[in-house]
Amino acid sequence: MSNQNISKSTLQRLPLYLNYLKSLPDTVINISATAIAEELRLNDVQVRKDLACVSTSGKPKIGYNTEDLIRELVAFLGYDNNNNAVIVGAGKLGRALMGYTGFKEYGLNILLAFDQNPDVVNEQELILPIFRLKEICGRMKIKIGIITVPAASAQEVCDLLVESGVLAIWNFAPVHLKVPDGILVQNENMAASLAVLSNHLSEQIGKNR
Amino acid sequence: MSNQNISKSTLQRLPLYLNYLKSLPDTVINISATAIAEELRLNDVQVRKDLACVSTSGKPKIGYNTEDLIRELVAFLGYDNNNNAVIVGAGKLGRALMGYTGFKEYGLNILLAFDQNPDVVNEQELILPIFRLKEICGRMKIKIGIITVPAASAQEVCDLLVESGVLAIWNFAPVHLKVPDGILVQNENMAASLAVLSNHLSEQIGKNR
Numbered sequence: 001m002s003n004q005n006i007s008k009s010t011l012q013r014l015p016l017y018l019n020y021l022k023s024l025p026d027t028v029i030n031i032s033a034t035a036i037a038e039e040l041r042l043n044d045v046q047v048r049k050d051l052a053c054v055s056t057s058g059k060p061k062i063g064y065n066t067e068d069l070i071r072e073l074v075a076f077l078g079y080d081n082n083n084n085a086v087i088v089g090a091g092k093l094g095r096a097l098m099g100y101t102g103f104k105e106y107g108l109n110i111l112l113a114f115d116q117n118p119d120v121v122n123e124q125e126l127i128l129p130i131f132r133l134k135e136i137c138g139r140m141k142i143k144i145g146i147i148t149v150p151a152a153s154a155q156e157v158c159d160l161l162v163e164s165g166v167l168a169i170w171n172f173a174p175v176h177l178k179v180p181d182g183i184l185v186q187n188e189n190m191a192a193s194l195a196v197l198s199n200h201l202s203e204q205i206g207k208n209r
Numbered sequence: 210m211s212n213q214n215i216s217k218s219t220l221q222r223l224p225l226y227l228n229y230l231k232s233l234p235d236t237v238i239n240i241s242a243t244a245i246a247e248e249l250r251l252n253d254v255q256v257r258k259d260l261a262c263v264s265t266s267g268k269p270k271i272g273y274n275t276e277d278l279i280r281e282l283v284a285f286l287g288y289d290n291n292n293n294a295v296i297v298g299a300g301k302l303g304r305a306l307m308g309y310t311g312f313k314e315y316g317l318n319i320l321l322a323f324d325q326n327p328d329v330v331n332e333q334e335l336i337l338p339i340f341r342l343k344e345i346c347g348r349m350k351i352k353i354g355i356i357t358v359p360a361a362s363a364q365e366v367c368d369l370l371v372e373s374g375v376l377a378i379w380n381f382a383p384v385h386l387k388v389p390d391g392i393l394v395q396n397e398n399m400a401a402s403l404a405v406l407s408n409h410l411s412e413q414i415g416k417n418r
Contacts, residue, residue, distance in 0.1 A: 022360075184405070
């Protein structure tokens with residue numbers, strides 16, 4: 001199974017399928033794409049196409065063996081290999097992410113954090129000074145960098161991560177990062193989410209006036 | 210200025226503009242949509258249209274007064290009113306979000322958390338038992354609920370929040386939530402982000418073999 005040509009939107013739906021399948025009782029031996037589509041309110045042609053990227057085990061009229069499909073999704077999503085990552089910016093958000101054990105389930109292993117503020121650096125808590133980033137990422141062959149610095153320093157940190165050999169960046173700073181070809185930036189734009197929430201509220205409250 | 214008809218993608222770009230404008234030195238009195246577009250690598254027609262939803266103060270050949278535009282963006286995004294919110298699920302992620310002071314900047318004020326586990330409930334830390342959710346949200350007129358429970362309980366929690374009068378839900382559980390009309394769900398799908406990152410890595414590493 002190749003994952004070279006899979007679309008980003010398919011990739012983003014796969015964890016939804018996986019979570020749904022995991023939530024089913026053990027008595028559900030087989031499941032059809034149609035049943036999954038109905039439950040998740042998605043188009044069933046789309047679900048069928050998505051699952052075809054991941055599995056070849058679906059059978060007409062029977063569907064997929066639930067356990068096999070879970071295993072195939074986990075493998076495809078890389079949740080069974082460990083991706084080591086570092087965080088840059090050990091402020092509140094950075095430390096919250098470091099302390100969050102839930103990422104292990106998704107194969108993300110946050111090893112270390114870096115910060116430029118000497119008051120925050122603490123080797124016992126695995127928070128190192130930023131000047132050691134390049135050497136350590138190179139030596140440990142770190143491929144994922146997580147940016148949780150303020151917006152104003154995010155581009156500088158991004159450049160440093162790229163120089164250090166990182167190939168994928170998970171960006172929590174609300175800025176657009178410029179990267180060379182071959183480097184992926186995945187934005188986790190919480191400020192954008194909050195804008196959508198807040199706008200919805202002002203619309204709803206406007207209506208009820 | 211009405212925000213009834215603004216598209217979700219425009220809304221999601223507005224915080225980027227705001228952050229960029231805030232990062233400029235005080236000496237930048239005026240700025241054009243073209244300059245913003247170039248800096249953020251966006252289409253300048255799009256930037257012009259986005260800003261026209263927020264501000265009427267742009268002038269031909271001069272552009273926008275930077276300070277005015279910042280003020281207009283802040284007001285439009287609702288960052289200057291306080292939206293009170295509650296969290297359901299006081300696990301690692303829920304507590305991390307509770308402790309993250311950065312949301313205040315975006316007008317989000319997390320007042321309380323709720324959890325069903327009596328061992329986690331702690332009134333001094335503002336973590337209350339779930340059975341008090343409906344009463345408290347009703348009394349305090351809470352309109353935003355943040356879901357940080359495991360995927361399997363997210364729909365149940367969502368229903369409870371809607372019954373309690375919440376109009377907008379910020380969902381960190383990797384599941385599709387069903388809600389009545391008029392209720393907005395904003396998904397923060399970290400599992401999806403991790404799938405995109407991990408797939409990029411396996412592609413890149415595959416190439417270099």
